[in-house]
Amino acid sequence: MPELPEVETVRRGLAPVMEGARIVEAEQRRPNLRFDFPEDFSARLEGRRIEALGRRAKYLLADLSSGDVLVMHLGMSGSFRVVEGPDTLAPGDFAHARSKNPRHDHVVLHLETADGAPAHIIYNDPRRFGFMTLVPRAGLEAHPLFAHLGLEPLGNALDGAWLASAFAGRKTPLKAALLDQKLIAGLGNIYVCEALWRAKLSPMRAAGTLVTRSGKPSVAAVRLADAIREVLAEAVAAGGSTLRDHARTDGSLGYFQHSFAVYDREDEPCRHPGCRGTIARTVQSGRSTFHCRTCQR
């Protein structure tokens, strides 16, 4: 599920249960996901208290009382479910509590919440492109996973001037530049397509063309920065997008997919007022790009 809005939605679902909770048992059901788990994964979790659950780009970060940070990435197909109460998967559980495919439940954190109640956090990931690891808080920013991560797009720093300077001199297409986590961290295929459509910019246009000769940000750069912030904020407010699986930790669905203007809308009419174009699907760096050739320039 996971671009920034989906990861933030997951964070908001998990935080009320995880923050302040103690990890009673960490059940690791296979040796690896995308990467091997650390050898002492369970031992470094059990008995610790979760002090806060944060997010950086598409990573979830659980601060532990030990000084470690539990780093979690959902890959393409990772999801979390929360089950409250003493029995994890008892027959009487709500439907969402049972996994559609329990064989992909790879990690289960058994918690005692801040209120002293039992709760269970279940990580399911059919494709196993996600991963979890433990990193000391002190060295987190310098860790290879984070050292080269770019700007957080919902922070205050992303504006036209920043975009124009970050993209200056780059001949790579806007689509590729926006997907590059070293520049902006958190965008993925869907929201890049959507932001470019909102800004009426072609995904094929060279990223470096967003700068004017005077060095000031172009109108296009300002439009794009605004579009990125708006589409992400709206998607977060909608609980993210749910394409083919549960997005949220209580089993409910995000609904931003109903607001897609271009993603997965090949051959459908462009939604910009007055535009008679239709949405085209092309492939850029091996991934589908959806855009309107008529109004995106």
Place this chain on the structure above:
DNA sequence: AGTGGGACCTGTCCGC
């Protein structure tokens, strides 16, 4: 520097 391809995995959908 930039691009294209393949790799990592499983599930689903579509056409024959």
Place this chain on the structure above:
DNA sequence: TGCGGACAGGTCCCAC
């Protein structure tokens, strides 16, 4: 119904 191929929200690595 079965089977093969294409495709999927991410990222890394290698060859040109």
